[in-house]
Amino acid sequence: MSNRTMNDAAPFLMSPEIRDAFADWLRHLGSERRLSPKTLTAYGRDARQFLAFLATRRDGPPALADLRDLTPADLRAFLSERRQQEAGNRTLMRQLAGLRSFARFLERTGRGEAAAFTTVRGPRISRTLPKPLPVDAARTVTDAEARAGEEKPQWVLVRDAAVLSLLYGCGLRVSEALSIARKDAPVGGRDDVTVIGKGNKMRTVPVLPQVSQAVSDYLALCPYPLAPDEPMFRGAKGGPLSPRIVQFAMQTLRGALGLPENATPHALRHSFATHLLGRGGDLRAIQELLGHASLSTTQGYTKVDAARLMAAYDAAHPRAQRS
Template identity: 65%
Template sequence: MSRYQPRHQPILPTDDSPASAGTPVDKDGAEAGHGLFVATTTWLSYLAAERRLSPKTVEAYGRDLRQFLTFLTEYQGEPASLRTIAALGPADIRAFLAARRRDGIGSHSLMRQLAALRSFARHLERSGAGNASAFAAVRGPKVKKNLPRPLAVTAAKAVTTIESRAGDDRAEWILARDAAVLALLYGCGLRISEALGLQRRHAPVDGQMDIAVTGKGGKTRGVPVLPQVSRAIADYIAACPHPLPPEGPLFVGTRGGPLSPRIVQLVMENLRGALGLPASATPHALRHSFATHLLGRGGDLRAIQELLGHASLSTTQNYTKVDAARLLAAYDAAHPRA
């Protein structure tokens, strides 16, 4: 266990926490500690209310900042405060990242921690309590992009049908539910959270051709639904023994409560064994397969970006492994001056 990650810490620093646990209390007493406490609290509230980050992301950012404050207390020999943070230089930030790296923290986590600290520094700068230049001057670690491999078309189709589960002794309605969820992931390119976040009233049945999906940042997008996906959802609704009120979740567990993402992951694990699929065949790989198969059949990159709910086209390019040659070919074919 890292010495910069004390056990049983609160997500937010508190006025009466000991300095050794990463508290914002400096030698001038409770007033300075309260100032950092208020700054931290307002920052996390801003992330949740205005930036509309997910609760798990806000929790992770709070934990990242707490670990940094703990490091500063040990590194500088005095409790962290707004004053000590304002006086930091790039070398101090690099020292923290180096310490985390020695503790075995990977590049992805380090990048997130640096992003959290930069966000907090910008918050202090906006409030006149510091500046973000030291944090902005630090280059983040290189992160290898390991995107999930797309499934073959035949494999992606197979995991979305009940027939692929021959011999499974679970209830028929559960098999229909699992097939409907996976059909949404592959047929509409949804994230697990987006599919399981659908309410019964959102179900694309009775001729409804699209669904409104709430993605990251609370942004809503419209996604067309294939007839095969609509039929899979209709079959599940007809077979489900639990009541599905309009404002309740569309997909429920065995006891009628909201379906857990972990259940969907376990379903894919079982299908990997039954169908001989590679370990890369995960629920998220179905979303990746959706985008890759569309692109491979001539789908427009901008349209795929909208369907996936990506804010940036560059994200879609990375996601679908679009190479420069393909983009240049599209440019040459479509631009009037090419």
């Protein structure tokens, strides 16, 4: 059954008890677990695909008893079919995570166990380590003067520098920086900013004086009126600034400064964490600043720092030199 067919058929291939449990599970994920709308959509789609798959194997809508009777072979067959539909390892891991969440919810709400979900191992995913910019390069891209030769209004160059300053100076995601309302701008003596990150989780991060000054310079030059509750960063025509424009600004800077392709806006967030860690920053504190739900995510930066340390060791230590 094709991916599209599975999606179209799924709503009609749920038994009433499964349909009720499915709806309760999604409400639980949204209200109590506070998962993002995108994650809810993905988990719901993944579970519907699996239920549609079961329906085709059982010639009818699966019941709760069918989930209790699942075997690891059933799950492996589903994953195999999804792989034939060109689903990648990350997609398969997400699907398995969503199905395990559904199974745990069934058990907690007294609807029965589905032990098979915990016995199947997902595909391995090779994690790409963060690639931070050198300190000097990170500083340069946050300076509006780095693009002084471009034929763009000065307020646009200053605006882009302010956004990039928030990414590198505060470790924000692009979406977080662009969602800051005018009333929450870190200016006028305010030395922190509160943002809402993944999963609608709120966090407050400190703001350096240089970053506050960059934002203040932008606000002084912005030609558009800024309502208190609206995003403070505006596009050329006055609407909310698009993340694509920030990406384009970094692309221009890469060309002008000879930076590698991995010098993206998100690389500035990686640079924030890695440079803090390299200066002795506490890993737990960096986790809080980045808004990572798990310390293991932040620990990826320790591997980067260790790799850079070993490279410096091999290059400089006398005992590491080969004659």
